[in-house]
Amino acid sequence: MDSLIGIYNFNCQSIRETQRRQLEALWNRLEESGPDGGDMIFDGPVGICYRAFHVNEESGSEKQPLVGRNNTVISGSLRLDNREELISSLGSHLRVKEIISDIELALAAYEKWGDMFPRHLVGEFALVVYDPASQKCLLTRDHIGARPLYYHYNKERMICSSDLASLLEIAGIPLEPNNEFVAGYLMYDPEPELTAYKNIHSVKPFHLVTFQADGRRRESRYWDLAVIKPIRYKTDAEYEEEFRFHFSNAVRGPLRTNRPVFSDLSGGLDSSSIVCVAHQLIENSEVPAAELITISLISSGSPTSDQTNYIRCVEDHIGRAGHLIDEYDHPLFSTMSVENASVNLNPLLFCEAKHRHVASLMREANARVLLSGVGGDEITCGQQNPTPELADLLVALKFKSLHAQLKAWSKRARRPYISLLSNTLRSLLPLPLRARYQSRTPGLVPNFLMGKFVKNFSLRSREIPTAPFACATPSANDQALGFYTAIRGIATGYRSELTPGYISYPFLARPFVEYMQAIPHTQRVQLGKRRFLMRRALKNVLPEAIVKRKDKGNPQETINRAFMREWPRLRPLFEDSRIAAHGFVDNTLFLSAVEEYRLGKGIHLGMLLKLLSLEFWLRRLEGMEPALPNTREQVTSFSIGTYPISLGANSLHT
Numbered sequence: 186m187d188s189l190i191g192i193y194n195f196n197c198q199s200i201r202e203t204q205r206r207q208l209e210a211l212w213n214r215l216e217e218s219g220p221d222g223g224d225m226i227f228d229g230p231v232g233i234c235y236r237a238f239h240v241n242e243e244s245g246s247e248k249q250p251l252v253g254r255n256n257t258v259i260s261g262s263l264r265l266d267n268r269e270e271l272i273s274s275l276g277s278h279l280r281v282k283e284i285i286s287d288i289e290l291a292l293a294a295y296e297k298w299g300d301m302f303p304r305h306l307v308g309e310f311a312l313v314v315y316d317p318a319s320q321k322c323l324l325t326r327d328h329i330g331a332r333p334l335y336y337h338y339n340k341e342r343m344i345c346s347s348d349l350a351s352l353l354e355i356a357g358i359p360l361e362p363n364n365e366f367v368a369g370y371l372m373y374d375p376e377p378e379l380t381a382y383k384n385i386h387s388v389k390p391f392h393l394v395t396f397q398a399d400g401r402r403r404e405s406r407y408w409d410l411a412v413i414k415p416i417r418y419k420t421d422a423e424y425e426e427e428f429r430f431h432f433s434n435a436v437r438g439p440l441r442t443n444r445p446v447f448s449d450l451s452g453g454l455d456s457s458s459i460v461c462v463a464h465q466l467i468e469n470s471e472v473p474a475a476e477l478i479t480i481s482l483i484s485s486g487s488p489t490s491d492q493t494n495y496i497r498c499v500e501d502h503i504g505r506a507g508h509l510i511d512e513y514d515h516p517l518f519s520t521m522s523v524e525n526a527s528v529n530l531n532p533l534l535f536c537e538a539k540h541r542h543v544a545s546l547m548r549e550a551n552a553r554v555l556l557s558g559v560g561g562d563e564i565t566c567g568q569q570n571p572t573p574e575l576a577d578l579l580v581a582l583k584f585k586s587l588h589a590q591l592k593a594w595s596k597r598a599r600r601p602y603i604s605l606l607s608n609t610l611r612s613l614l615p616l617p618l619r620a621r622y623q624s625r626t627p628g629l630v631p632n633f634l635m636g637k638f639v640k641n642f643s644l645r646s647r648e649i650p651t652a653p654f655a656c657a658t659p660s661a662n663d664q665a666l667g668f669y670t671a672i673r674g675i676a677t678g679y680r681s682e683l684t685p686g687y688i689s690y691p692f693l694a695r696p697f698v699e700y701m702q703a704i705p706h707t708q709r710v711q712l713g714k715r716r717f718l719m720r721r722a723l724k725n726v727l728p729e730a731i732v733k734r735k736d737k738g739n740p741q742e743t744i745n746r747a748f749m750r751e752w753p754r755l756r757p758l759f760e761d762s763r764i765a766a767h768g769f770v771d772n773t774l775f776l777s778a779v780e781e782y783r784l785g786k787g788i789h790l791g792m793l794l795k796l797l798s799l800e801f802w803l804r805r806l807e808g809m810e811p812a813l814p815n816t817r818e819q820v821t822s823f824s825i826g827t828y829p830i831s832l833g834a835n836s837l838h839t
Contacts, residue, residue, distance in 0.1 A: 186218070186219075186238045186262055186332070186347070186553075186681075186686060186687055187219060187235065187236065187237060187238045187261070187262035187332075187347065188215040188218050188219040188223075188235070188236040188238075188346075188347055188348050188351070189233070189234075189235050189236075189260055189261055189262065189311070189313060189334075189345070189346065189347040189348075190208060190211050190212075190215075190233070190234050190344075190345070190346040190347075190348070190351050190352070190355065191231065191232065191233040191234075191260070191313050191315075191322075191344070191345045191346070192204050192208065192231070192232045192233075192342060192343070192344050192355075193230060193231050193315065193322040193342060193343045193344075193345075193396055194230040194231075194341065194342045195230070195340070195341060195342060195343070195396075195398060195399060195400040196341075196398065196399060196400070197229070197230055197320070197398060198230055198341075198342075199229055199230060200227050200229075200230065200231065200232040204232060205227060205232060207355050208225060208232050208233075208234045208355075209225065209234070211234065211351050211354070211355065212225055212234040212236065214351075215236045215348065215351070216236065218236065218238070218348070219235075219236020219237055219238050220236075220237075220238070221236075221237035221238055221239045221245075222236075222237050223235040223236040223237045223249060224248070224249065224250060225250075226250045226252070226258060226260075228256070228258060228315070228317065229317065230398070231258065231315045231322065233250045233258060233260050233313065233315070235249040235250050235260045235261075237249065238262075238553065238686075240264070240441075240442045240443075240444065240553050240554060240686075240687065241264075241441050241442050241443055241473065242284065242443060242473070243268075243284055243285070243286045243287055244264075244286060244287065246284045246286055247286030247287070247288050247289070248286075248288075249261075249288055251288050251289065251292055253292050253295075253296055254296065255296070255316075255317075255318055256317050256318075257292065257295065257296065257314065257315065257316050257317070257318075258314070258315040258317075259288060259291060259292045259295065259312060259313070259314045259315075260288070260312070260313055261288070261291075261310060261311050261312035261313055261332075261334075261347075262309075262310065262311050262312075262332045262347060263287050263288065263291060263306075263308065263309065263310035263311070263312060263332070264287060264308045264309050264310070264438065264439070264441070264687070265287045265290055265291070265306055265307065265308040265310070266307050266308040266434070266437075266438035266441075266694070267305075267306070267307040267308070268285075268287070268290065270307075271290045271293075271294065271305065271306075272285060272290070274297075274305070275290065275293040275294065275297055278293035278294075278296050278297045279293050287308075290306075291306060291310065291312060294306060295314055295316075300323065300393060300395065300405075301393075301407050303325045303327075303393060303407045303408075304407045304408060306327070307695050307696065308327065308438060308695075309327050309329075309331040309332050309687070309689065310325070310326065310327045310332060311325075311326045311327070311332035311333060311334035311347055311388070312324070312325050312326075312334075313334075313345055320397065320398035321395055321396060321397050321398065322343065322395070322396045323393055323394070323395050323396075324336060324345055324388045324393070324394040324395075324396075325388065325392070325393045325394070325407070326388045326389070326390050326391075326392070326676075327390065327391075327695075328390055328391040328408050328672075328693075328695050328698075329390050329671075329672040329675055329676065329690065329693045330377055330387075330388075330389070330390035330672060330675060330676030330678075331675060331681075331687075331688070331689065331690065331693075332347065332681075332687070333347050333348075333349070333387070333678045333681060333682075334346075334347055334387070334388045335347070335349050335352050335380060335385060335386065335387050335388075336352070336385075336386050336387075336388065336394070337352060337356040337358065337384060337385050337386065338386075338396065338400075338402065340400055341400075343396050343402075344356055349380070349385075349528050349529055349678075349682075350528045352385065353382065353385070353528065356384075356385070358384055358385075359383075360382060360806055361382065361383040361384075362381060362382070362383070362767065362803065362806065363379060363380060363381055363382055363383045363385075364638075364642060364767075365379060365642065366379040366380060366381050366530070367381070367530070367769065367799065368638075368642035368643075368644060368647065369647065370530060370532070370795060370799075371634075371644070371769075371792055371795055371796070371799075372644055372647040372648065373647065373650055373670070373673065374670075374673035374674045374677060375673065375677060376673070377389050377390055377672070377673055377676035377677060378392075380529075381529060381530035381802070387676065387677070389404070389676075390672055390676050391406060391407060391408040391409075392404055392405065392406055392407065393405050393406075393407055408695075409654065410654045410656065410664075410665045410668065410698075410699075410702050411654045411655050411656045411657075411661075411665070413699050413702045413703050414703060415703055415704075415705075416700070416703040416704050417704075417705065421708075421721065424704060424708050424718055424722075425718065425721050425722040426722075427700060428700070428718055428719065428722040428723075429722050429723070429726075431694075431696050431697040431700045432458070432462065432691065432697055432722070432723075433462055433466070434694070434696065434697070435691035435692070435694035435696070435697040436459055436462045436463050436466060436556070436691045437466055437471070437472055438689065438691075438694060439554050439556060439687070439689035439691070440463060440466055440467065440472035440473065440474040440554075441472060441473055441474075442473060442474050442553065442554050443473050443474075443475075444474070444551055444552055444553055444554070445474070445475070445476040445477070445478055445550045445551065445552040446463065446474045446476070446477055446478070446552060446554045446555075446556065447478050447479075447480055447543070447546070447547055447550070447552050447554065447555040447556070448460050448463060448477060448478070448479050448480070448555065448556035448557075449479075449480060449481075449555070449556065449557050449558055450479040450480065450481045450496055450499060450500075450507060451481065451482070451492055451495075451496070451558070451738055452481070452492035452493075452494070452495025452496040452498070452499065452731075452738060453492075453495070453558065453561075453734075453737060453738055454561065454567075454716060454719070454720075454727075454731060454732075454734060455558030455559075455560075455561025455562065455565075455567075455692060456557075456558035456561075457495075457499045457727055457728075457731045458558070458561070458719070458723055458726070458727060459556050459557075459558055459691050459692075460477070460479055460499055460503065460556075461499065461502060461503060461723075461726050461727050461728075462691075462723075462726060463477050463556065464477055464503040464505075465726065474554075477503075477505070478507060478508065478546075478550060478552065479496075479499075479500070479505075479507030479508065480507060480508045480510060480543055480546065481493075481496045481507060481508065481509050481510065482510050482512065482539055483496070483509050483510065483511050483512070484511070484512045484513075484740070484742070484743040485511050485512075485513055486512070486513055486743075486746065487512070487742040487743040487746055488742070489739060489741070489742045490738065490739060490740050490741065490742045490743040492738045493509070495730065495731065495734065495738075496509070498728050498730050498731060499728060499731065501728075502727075502728045508546055510539055510542055510543070512539075512743055512747065515538040515539045515541075515542050516538060516747055516750070516751070517535055517536050517538070517539075517743065517744060517747035517748070517751075518535050518747050518748060518750075518751035518755070518797075519538050519747075519751060520534075520537045520538045520541070521534055521535060521537070521751070521755065521797065521798075521801060522801065523801050523804045523805050523808070524805075525537060525801075526798070526801040526802045526804070526805040527682055527683075527802075528682075529677070529678060529679070529682055530798065530799060530802045531679050531682065531683070531798055531802075532679060532791075532794055532795045532798050533679050533680060533683060533798075534797070534798040534801060534802075535744075535747075535794050535797060535798065537683065540680070540683040540684070541683075543555075543684070544683065544684060544685045547684070547685055547686060548685055552686065553685075553686035553687060554686055554687050554689060555684055555686060555687070555688050555689070556688075556689055556690075556691060557680070557688050557689070557690050558690075558691075558692065559671060559674075559675065559690050559692070559693070560668075560671040560672075560675075560690050560692035560693040561692040562667075562671075563667030563668060563670055563671040564664075564667065564668060564671070564692045564693065564697070564698060564701050565692070565701065565709065565716050565718070565719040566664075566667075566706075566709040566710040566715055566716060566717070567715055567716060567737075568710075568715060569598070569710060569713070569715045570663075570710075571590070571594040571598065571605060571712075572605075572608055572609055572612050572659075572663070573659055573660035573663040573664075573706050574590060574660060574706055574707065574710075575587060575590060575591065575594070575605065575606075575609040576609050576612050576613055576659035576660070577658050577659050577660045577706065578590060579609055579610075579613070580613070580658065580659060590712075591605055591606055593712055594712060597712055597713050612659065613659065616646075616649065616651065619649055620645070620646035620649055629645060629648045630644050630645055630648070631778065631788070631789055631792065632771075632774055632778075633770050633771050633774035633775040633777075633778050634769065634770055634771075635768050635769060635770060635771055637768060638768055638769055650666060650669075650670055651666070652665050652666040652668070652669035652670075653669070654666075654669070658706075660706035661702065661706075663706075664701065664702055664706070664709070665702065668693070668698055668702070671692075671693060672693065675690065675693070704718070720732055741790070744790065744794075748782075748783075748793075749783055752779070752783065755797070756776075758800060758801075758804075759772070759775070759776060759779075759800065760772075760776075762775070762800055763800055763803035763804055763807065764796055764799055764800050764803065767803060769796075769799070770796065775796070779793070
């Protein structure tokens with residue numbers, strides 16, 4: 186994808202010659218990831234280099250970094266889905282020309298609306314703006330953080346980059362694990378402003394980070410789910426029509442490409458919906474994309490995990506077979522090694538063989554966009570959780586309705602009335618009280634995690650996920666929490682660093698998220714009817730078998746078999762593990778738990794997979810740790826990613 190690296194020196198210090206050489210070297214090195222040209226610009230205290238990765242006609246005509254009328258400089262990776270609206274609104278701020286690129290729209294938006302310009306941009310973006318008039322530099326990302334943007338700063342300068350490896354090289358700081366990141370990583374996903382490295386930050390989704398000339402840093406939010414106004418229609422049909430409109434547009438956005446488009450297809454409701462709607466848009470010539478290619482992971486050796494029948498059902502529906510990637514041919518855990526550990530701490534290392542194959546297929550097809558169904562569960566209510574509805578009734582003091590729904594849910598879910606009521610009351614308690622109750626519940630944090638680590642980083646309270654939104658009703662808060670849960674893994678960039686292009690998430694497109702946030706909870710899920718609105722709205726778009734599907738694919742058997750097959754190879758590394766040396770686990774208890782898992786006893790599978798990746802990442806990190814030089818003439822070399830890095834002495838201080 187597009188690559189961006191920038192330096193902003195504070196106190197009006199001009200870019201130094203050593204910094205210029207560093208940027209030029211990185212610009213040349215990033216040619217493979219950004220093969221479509223680009224440019225560099227040096228203006229007083231700012232230096233920016235950009236490498237292009239074109240996807241559509243408009244991006245092919247753009248020039249970056251782009252300089253505006255007042256010498257404002259902007260650069261970044263973006264795809265804007267509200268182009269027509271922006272062109273209409275920006276008027277005189279745009280130059281009259283046949284093709285207007287997205288970066289030109291973003292610059293004009295800044296020139297018209299100032300710092301809060303990202304509020305008006307709908308799509309995916311990671312942008313850097315330098316305004317010489319006000320002597321400030323702005324960093325911003327879209328509402329889900331679909332495109333990465335990292336930064337490091339000290340008293341002298343700020344460095345930002347869309348490529349983590351490049352930032353680590355040019356920052357020249359000790360590579361220390363960030364235990365706060367590790368804590369979030371193990372329990373759910375880390376907060377999106379963190380990275381696995383101390384003193385390396387990630388720009389938060391739906392936020393703007395501003396650096397002033399004197400080095401002051403300010404972070405502000407430009408978008409908030411809590412301010413979305415409720416939508417209430419008279420009929421179910423109106424909700425269904427609006428759902429189709431927003432979801433179709435959500436799929437339409439990433440199909441603005443003159444290349445083939447890849448899409449995940451698991452046979453579940455989410456990926457199938459995206460594939461069927463995308464196929465419909467392409468068949469009707471409503472989008473520039475001319476070809477849709479599906480990719481599906483199958484497990485011929487694990488019957489309870491294999492979803493081939495549902496996948497074939499969708500393929501028959503769209504009249505085209507896709508790529509079936511059998512775990513037998515691309516085994517899980519098979520490529521797990523210190524050498525393959527990525528710069529980022531990535532829990533997907535166990536299935537890297539599959540992602541490597543997908544990457545080769547995309548390159549072979551000259552495809553640069555992949556559609557993912559991540560977020561569908563959270564946004565369309567894939568779980569039958571009665572608590573949000575019951576809490577709404579309790580807060581509204583509708584006791585008669587509450588009693589009726591408690592009885593109905595109790596019968597449906599086969600759970601005691603008092604248990605449902607207790608859960609509802611507990612959900613309304615302040616977080617500290619809920620955390621106190623959670624800490625008394627056994628089994629939430631495995632016993633092999635070190636007690637000091639658990640205590641110091643409050644792992645037990647992390648079992649209660651939270652979101653930075655204060656909505657008006659319990660169900661609105663629950664919906665917002667689902668959204669935030671979905672984007673944390675996306676913003677951390679786990680999958681994007683394994684994919685040679687852009688991954689788009691239609692279920693998390695901003696207008697669609699806002700619509701689903703605004704409608705009544707009872708439209709999203711009703712008694713015994715999860716995904717209530719989605720199934721109704723797409724019943725004529727999807728195969729009947731998919732619409733009526735009640736179960737979900739379960740990869741448990743596939744992972745179990747693969748792990749037992751590969752563990753004899755992996756186990757020796759854990760005899761003297763780095764996860765134990767860093768104080769995360771008790772090695773004896775961890776190995777005992779793994780052996781019990783292999784014998785059929787349950788384990789927190791997600792945590793096990795994350796700990797395996799953490800072990801390899803720590804080993805790689807210790808191998809690439811630079812020793813700080815004693816003199817300015819020394820040069821330190823270490824390895825990051827797939828290429829060696831040489832740090833000149835001056836770079837350690839710039």
